[in-house]
Structure formats: C-alpha cells, structure tokens
Amino acid sequence: MYPYINFLGRQIPSFGLMMVLGILISTTIAGVLAKKKNLSIDDLIIIVTLCMSFALVGAKLVYIGVTFSWHQLVHLIQTGNSHVLLGSGLVFYGGLIGGLVGLYVCHKFFKIEVLSFETVIIPLVPLGHAIGRVGCFLAGCCRGRIYAGFFAVTYPETSLSQDLGHSHHSYFPIQLLESFFNVAIFLILMVYVKRKPKPYRTLLLYIGLYSVVRFLLEFYRGDDVRGLYGFFSTSQWIAIVLMGLVLLAYKFIKNKT
Amino acid sequence: MGVASLVLGIMSLVFILVPYAGWLGAVLGIVGIILGAQARKVNRDGVATAGMVCSIIGTVINLLFFLACVMCIAAFSVI
Numbered sequence: 001m002y003p004y005i006n007f008l009g010r011q012i013p014s015f016g017l018m019m020v021l022g023i024l025i026s027t028t029i030a031g032v033l034a035k036k037k038n039l040s041i042d043d044l045i046i047i048v049t050l051c052m053s054f055a056l057v058g059a060k061l062v063y064i065g066v067t068f069s070w071h072q073l074v075h076l077i078q079t080g081n082s083h084v085l086l087g088s089g090l091v092f093y094g095g096l097i098g099g100l101v102g103l104y105v106c107h108k109f110f111k112i113e114v115l116s117f118e119t120v121i122i123p124l125v126p127l128g129h130a131i132g133r134v135g136c137f138l139a140g141c142c143r144g145r146i147y148a149g150f151f152a153v154t155y156p157e158t159s160l161s162q163d164l165g166h167s168h169h170s171y172f173p174i175q176l177l178e179s180f181f182n183v184a185i186f187l188i189l190m191v192y193v194k195r196k197p198k199p200y201r202t203l204l205l206y207i208g209l210y211s212v213v214r215f216l217l218e219f220y221r222g223d224d225v226r227g228l229y230g231f232f233s234t235s236q237w238i239a240i241v242l243m244g245l246v247l248l249a250y251k252f253i254k255n256k257t
Numbered sequence: 258m259g260v261a262s263l264v265l266g267i268m269s270l271v272f273i274l275v276p277y278a279g280w281l282g283a284v285l286g287i288v289g290i291i292l293g294a295q296a297r298k299v300n301r302d303g304v305a306t307a308g309m310v311c312s313i314i315g316t317v318i319n320l321l322f323f324l325a326c327v328m329c330i331a332a333f334s335v336i
Contacts, residue, residue, distance in 0.1 A: 016321045024317065042294040045309070049290045110295075 005138075018135025023052060026128035033120045043112045047121065050110075051102035058098020059090035066091065066234045092129065093214075093238045096207070099125075115199050122202045123189035126210065130182035137175035144172030145222040174220050181213045200253055208246045215239040258296035262308025265289030269315025279323030286316030 004011040027048050034044045064073070106112045136142040140155045152170035185206065193202055218236045229237060266289040272282025293309025296302075 012321060016323065020317050020321045040298070042297045045294045046291055049287055049294075053287050 014138035015135040015141070018138065019132045022128035022131030022135075023048075025131060026124035029127070030120050030124045034117065037116075037120065039116060039120065044117060044120070046110055047103070047106050047112060047114060047117055050106050051099040051121075054098040054102035054105070055095035056090070056098070058101065059092065059095035062091040062094025062097075091235070093235055093242075096210075118199065118202050119193040119197070122206050123186055123193055125206065126182040126185040126189065130179040130186065133175045133179040133182065137173065137179075142175055143222050144174030144177075144220050146170070147172035171222060172220050174217060174222075177220070178213070178217050181217070182210075185209045185213065198253075200249070204246050204250050207242055211239040211242045211246070215243075258292045258299070259302060259305030259308055262289045262293035262296055262312060263304055264308075265292065266308045266311025266313075266315055269312055269319060273315065273318050273322075279319040282319035283316050283323060286312045286319060288312075290316060 005014050005017060006012075027044075030048070031041055031044060034041060068076070103114045107114045133142075137153075143155075146169045148170050151173055153173050154170045188209065189202060189206060192205060197205075215236050218233050218239075221233065221235075232240070265285045269282045269286035269289060272278050272285065275282070289312030290309055293305050293312055296305035297309065
C-alpha cells in the first residue's frame, strides 16, 4: 500500500510510524490507568522502555533465526551487508518472549513490583499490536495468501509484496484481520481486569487468546519464507507450545492458591 | 542521573540528523529514559524531567525512521 508516508517533504516509513503510534497510544492509556490505581508513572515508563527494548531485540533475533540459514548469515556478514539484518523484519512471538524477559529484568534489577502493573499493561499490549499491524498492511509485509474474493487487496509496485515477485496478484488482508482480533482481545481483557483477577491470570489469558488467534490466522498467511515445519509454520508451533505452557502454568498457580 | 539523562536525551535528538544512525540514537534515548525515570523517583527536579522528555522524543523519532520493514527485500536481494 504505502510503505512511506510523505510528511513535510520527508519520507516516513509507515511501518515505523504505526509501531511508534501503537506504543505511544498504549503507554498513554496505561499511564491513565496506572494513575487511577496510584501506581508510579516513572516505574511504568521504565517497564515500558525496558520491555519494548527487549521485545525489539527478541523479535529481531527470532526473525533472523527463522528467515536466514547459517550460510546466508555468513554470506551477509562476509559481503559487508550485515546492516541489512538490522533493517529487516520482526516476529511478534520473539517480541512477546523478549517482553517477558524485560519484565524479569525490571523486577530483578530495578526492584519494581511488576505484578502490580499486570492489569494496567497487559490489556494494552494487543491494542498496540493492532495499531502496529496496520503498519504491516501499509508496508505490504506479513501479507496473506493469494486471494481474489471479498476484501482482497492488491499492492502497488513499491510495496514489499510486489518486490518479492508476486506481482499483479491480490491478497487476503490478513494484517487487518489480525488487527481486528487484537482489538477484540484488548476489549475482552479490559472487561476481565474489572473483575480484579488474581496475579498472572491476565497475562495467561492474553497469551492463551493470542495463541489461538495466531494459530488460526497463520493458515491465511502467505509469507512462508518465515519457516514451515511439517504441517505448521514457525508461529503455529510457537502458539502450540505457548498454549501448552499457559495451561500448565494455570494449573500450577491454581494448585498453589 | 538527571544530568546524564539530559545529556543522553540531547545526543539522541542530535542523532536524528545523522543518516543510518537511528539505531544508535534510539539506544542512547532508551538509556536516557531509564536514567531520567530513575532520577525522578529519587528527586522530581526539572533536569530529570527534561532529560526524560528529550530522551523520549529522541527515541520515538529515531525509531520512527529506523523501524522500516521495507528493508526485508534488501535482505533477499543480496542473498
């Protein structure tokens, strides 16, 4: 669609714009919720900053791991093109795992009670993700399968999809569908936290819901370059593992209480 | 810590003007945000707040130009 947006004569990458917008909007709403619960805004800022940093690193590492073979990585480095790795894609699950590592760092090294922020931060993660996915749609990445039905979209020559050789096809708007489901998860979580759930329940609910949604939506994704193992893609396998871990974790904390 | 945050925030803003150094500006901004927030927890003075604000603006603008998924194609064209 529009990989770049022209603003005051400067070309702004639409993916970066939507991702930053998603982070800013989610953090602002989280700040309002934190203020209502008398939580420290400074702690919230530290948590968001650290978690987003680890999330970006995690997302990048997983993307590189599933997209490039060892031989391709070595070739990129030897030919002086390693900067390409910095500018290439991201995988959300890598970001999720990175974010969880960030939460641990906040708790361990900055002595922040991250659990008290659970009902403030977790519901806003899918909202930020939904806004970010619109950026994927605008850039033409993370595209759906070739599709000619209702709501099919075609990408212009400047977008990612055309560059990858699938020219003149129309695609399933999977990015917008995932955005829609992320907004639905956001609304479900916002209603759920009003019931003042016990610790870890909100996090487990989010991971469980997103894993189910992602597993199903992956059947309509068209970017197989991110890895296909047997019947399922990399993200589907991660979703299966995460669902299992969520069920185990829920059973564990239920027995503990 | 507040002064360090302000310095890092200003450096992060300067890196907006440096081509292909968005990632470095973002890293400096991120460290500036954390130092600024930590400084504000100890003493809510103007320097710490200014440092945090500059760092946030620098990080946001640097990330805005750095996070471009369109370079995905560059990866495949060089392999």
